[in-house]
Amino acid sequence: MNVYRDSRLPILFYGVPSGCSFGSIVALEWLGRPYQLCRIEMPEIVSSEHYKRINAVGETPTMRTAAGDFISESLAILNHIGAQDLDRGLTFAQGTPAFDRFNQVLAYLNTSLFDAYSPFWYAVEHDLDAPQKKALTDYGRAKVLKAHADLEAMLGDRPWLLGEQRTLADAYFIGIARWNEYHRVVDRQDYPNLQRLYDQLEADPAVVFAHAIERREAAEGTGGFVGEIALDEVLEQLPRVRDVIEVPSIAPVLWA
The missing domain is CATH 1.20.1050.10 (Glutathione S-transferase Yfyf (Class Pi); Chain A, domain 2)
Known part of the structure; x- marks a missing residue:
């Protein structure tokens, strides 16, 4: 499903089958803010040179944030998602x-x-x-x-x-x-x-939704899901996204 295009929207690159990125899909649904998903087949696509422009080590999940930065590793992604709205209680203020x-x-x-x-x-x-x-x-x-x-x-x-x-x-x-x-x-x-x-x-409902997304079944989110975007389309956006945030290289930042 490709229903919306906005380079400012967060994109979660999720791995199938049965990727640990499942938890990040659930997290985004609980957050309730607009986001897109990009399906990454494993092992074929995740190990490709195309995807390694997004994640240099060829793993999922990765997230492109609303600011255009790329974050990898579930712990980093989940902490980023939770910090977007501490009032929801999905995580807590750092230092507490x-x-x-x-x-x-x-x-x-x-x-x-x-x-x-x-x-x-x-x-x-x-x-x-x-x-x-x-x-x-x-x-x-x-x-x-x-x-x-x-x-x-x-x-x-x-x-x-x-x-x-x-x-x-x-x-x-x-x-x-x-x-x-x-x-x-x-x-x-x-x-x-x-x-x-x-x-x-x-x-x-968010877990039911994430299962349906992975299985390519009809999925009705209760959060902010606005559709899927193809990897090729994200790669086409990279120069424009990096220019907007004034980063001289189009190579994504990888947080290990």
């Missing part, structure tokens, strides 16, 4: 104890839960013999089990990861937690607190 706690949880999800599934994705994407695959997935299974046990204890009986209010940590969580539906590493019923959070998020 609440913000430190938010960053701690977000970092745990990235370094522990996300990383725990990496061996399984590697095993899917590479040609390994049986002993190699078993060693890799056994290692990954131990990491997934530990991450689930840790998160189960961290969540307790609270409704959301940070307590009484929904934050972008929950958006990131659902984007990663759904990977278990594909790899079937654990039975989430063994972790009732996490199962409760997972079910609650799966019923959220």
Whole structure:
């Protein structure tokens, strides 16, 4: 769907299938401000020289902000999104104890839960013999089990990861937690607190929307989604966008 064009609109470059950029789509829906999406097929397009003009390391997500800057890595993107409207409570003011706690949880999800599934994705994407695959997935299974046990204890009986209010940590969580539906590493019923959070998020309209976007099904957003834009069209805009913000090079800024 290509319904609107404005070089000042944020664009999220999201990876399919099952990219961790899912959480950033949910975050943008919760924010409620106008934005566009750019679909990046993995591994074909994400590793192409065309896309590397957007993200030099060939990964998703990346976001082009309203100012024309490019941000990569989910943690950086989610912090940028949340800071656009602190009154929504999706994150907290930097320098506060609440913000430190938010960053701690977000970092745990990235370094522990996300990383725990990496061996399984590697095993899917590479040609390994049986002993190699078993060693890799056994290692990954131990990491997934530990991450689930840790998160189960961290969540307790609270409704959301940070307590009484929904934050972008929950958006990131659902984007990663759904990977278990594909790899079937654990039975989430063994972790009732996490199962409760997972079910609650799966019923959220923004999560339903993000699933539909990935599947190319009819998707009705409740936020500010105004349509998709093709990668080629974004690349055509790059010189104009960089001129507007007076950056001498058209090469995007990459935040590692």
